[in-house]
Amino acid sequence: MTDSFALIQTALRPLADPTRAKSMSAYLRGRYEFLGITTPARRAAVSPILRTLRAAPDWNVVTNCWAAPEREYCYVACDHLQQVPLQNSDLPRLKRLVIEAxxxxxxxxxxxxxxxxxTAEDMRNWAADENSWVRRVAILHQLRLREATDHVLLAELIDMNLGSGEFFIDKAIGWALRDYSGTNPDWVREFLATTELSTLSRRQAAIKLPPVIEPGSAGLGSS
Structure with missing residues (x-):
């Protein structure tokens, strides 16, 4: 059997750019090493390999990519997971990946x-997890669902994480509300008016809210 991870390594290593790698590492506060490959170049290099793996997740590839020191391999694994069918039974594996990421x-x-x-119950459990990255996923899991967003669940998951004082949780709360504000701005305004949010969450949530036009105010200030 062909080792798909070895093929991925062979495809990426010749594209390494040490200068770009330094700037990419600096962007993530020096937490990770990089090969220094842009996203378009990375995807072009590995797409023929990932195309052969679309029938089902290759957990060997995912595990090896996650363990590799250079962060591009993690991105390859994420691209692979986006392209394959996953089941609810895969959630424990995915949760472990979130924690390790x-x-x-x-x-x-x-x-x-x-x-x-x-499921909604899965996300309630994740929203109460001790790991902040797992909680972040729960808060944001309805991104771009628009009218299909369960706003009662959204409010519940946010309420479970109020007052955490964690930057990436507060940012996630604001992001989730900002995303939904394009679909239901009145609901988001009401939520902001009745919920004690951090300054960061509130600022992020309000970025795309359209201004409120009071009755009879049209044309005021014009000549």
Missing amino acids: DWWDCVDLMIRKIGSIA
Whole structure:
């Protein structure tokens, strides 16, 4: 059997750029090593390999990519997981990956895929988890669902994480509300008016809220 991870390594290593790798590492506060490959170049290099793996998740590839020191391999694994069918029974594996990823760059790449296979009860459990990255996924798992968003569940998951004082949780709360504000701005305004949020969450949530037009105010100030 062909070792798909070895093929991925062979495809990526010649593209390494040490200068770019330094800047990519600096962007993530020096937490990780990089090969220094741009996203378009990385995807072009490995797409023929990932195309052969679309029938089912190759957990050997995912595990090896997650263990590799250079962060691009994590991104390859996330691309692979986006392209294959996953089941609710895969959630324990995915939760472990979220915990091991331990930073927003890989965690956020998995959010929508996890949301597509998770139940509301799964996300309630994740929202109460001791790991903040798991909680972040729960808060954000309905991103881009628009009218299909369960706003009662959204409010519940946010309420479970109020007052955490954690930057990436507060940012997630604001992001989730900002995303939904494009679909239901009145609900988001009401939530902001009745919920004690951190300054960061509130600022992020309000970024895309359209201004409120009071009755009879149209044309005021014009000549």
